[in-house]
Amino acid sequence: xxxxxxxxxxxxxxxxxxxxxxxxxxxxxxxxxxxxxxxxxxxxxxxxxxxxxxxxxxxxxxxxxxxxxxxxxxxxxxxxxxxx
Amino acid sequence: xxxxxxxxxxxxxxxxxxxxxxxxxxxxxxxxxxxxxxxxxxxxxxxxxxxxxxxxxxxxxxxxxxxxxxxxxxxxxxxxxxxxxxxxxxxxxxxxxxxxxxxxxxxxxxxxxxxxxxxxxxxxxxxxxxxxxxxxxxxxxxxxxxxxxxxxxxxxxxxxxxxxxxxxxxxxxxxxxxxxxxxxxxxxxxxxxxxxxxxxxxxxxxxxxxxxxxxxxxxxxxxxxxxxx
Numbered sequence: 426x427x428x429x430x431x432x433x434x435x436x437x438x439x440x441x442x443x444x445x446x447x448x449x450x451x452x453x454x455x456x457x458x459x460x461x462x463x464x465x466x467x468x469x470x471x472x473x474x475x476x477x478x479x480x481x482x483x484x485x486x487x488x489x490x491x492x493x494x495x496x497x498x499x500x501x502x503x504x505x506x507x508x509x
Numbered sequence: 510x511x512x513x514x515x516x517x518x519x520x521x522x523x524x525x526x527x528x529x530x531x532x533x534x535x536x537x538x539x540x541x542x543x544x545x546x547x548x549x550x551x552x553x554x555x556x557x558x559x560x561x562x563x564x565x566x567x568x569x570x571x572x573x574x575x576x577x578x579x580x581x582x583x584x585x586x587x588x589x590x591x592x593x594x595x596x597x598x599x600x601x602x603x604x605x606x607x608x609x610x611x612x613x614x615x616x617x618x619x620x621x622x623x624x625x626x627x628x629x630x631x632x633x634x635x636x637x638x639x640x641x642x643x644x645x646x647x648x649x650x651x652x653x654x655x656x657x658x659x660x661x662x663x664x665x666x667x668x669x670x671x672x673x674x675x676x677x678x679x680x681x682x683x684x685x686x687x688x689x690x691x692x693x694x695x696x697x698x699x700x701x702x703x704x705x706x707x708x709x710x711x712x713x714x715x716x717x718x719x720x721x722x723x724x725x726x727x728x729x730x731x732x733x734x735x736x737x738x
Contacts, residue, residue: 494574
């Protein structure tokens with residue numbers, strides 16, 4: 426079966442994110458979305474994996490994230506989950 | 510005497526500038542080597558030039574760092590071969606774990622291209638052999654992802670073991686932690702730096718108010734290899 430796994434890579438809380446800050450300050454706040462307190466930008470990847478069950482796909486992509494350094498642990502947080 | 514490999518990845522674009530500097534300033538034999546053809550044996554020093562390997566996709570340097578060529582370069586560092594990573598080359602060396610820290614997008618959110626002033630702290634190794642401690646060097650930067658990030662403990666270790674090239678106060682163009690522009694490994698054999706020494710290796714390329722600060726790096730490697738590094 427084909428299973429979709431998604432990976433969301435964002436900067437750690439303590440790492441400044443200029444793209445998110447710009448979207449927040451120059452788009453949201455400028456147009457009155459004052460209740461938005463913070464925006465973080467990141468990278469979103471979708472993997473179509475051919476496996477027997479989705480938990481297998483999840484483990485495979487988690488391993489790939491670490492081994493291939495899809496994210497940089499010095500500056501990023503990563504979230505890996507089944508899509509849908 | 511002394512052969513320098515300049516390793517080109519898809520998207521590297523400073524290879525010929527570096528070749529020119531190595532030939533005219535270092536006066537060493539040098540070749541641009543396509544990453545697929547790179548073999549570590551027979552080279553006395555290796556340079557990873559700047560550019561946009563793999564279009565900076567995923568992160569600057571992240572994809573190149575996982576190529577066989579980059580892994581062989583990391584092994585060469587282990588064996589003591591001098592390796593210099595300039596700009597994208599520095600990003601590849603940090604992504605590959607050869608040098609500590611990470612290079613995040615510039616704090617200003619933009620690509621920055623301008624001359625900066627740098628200070629060298631505790632120079633060691635073949636690339637900084639002729640540089641005095643505390644020397645001021647001038648070079649241009651040209652990057653979007655040059656904000657050096659390192660933990661406090663990591664920086665303390667760096668200070669005690671390695672050479673650090675810092676932006677002079679007021680010249681930090683990207684929000685780098687501790688004003689770091691470049692670092693070496695503890696042995697000093699691997700140097701990574703965001704500014705471009707090859708663009709600052711000749712007076713003809715140097716604007717008024719600055720000096721050709723990259724020259725001494727190419728003179729140092731020639732000096733070190735001739736001495737038999």
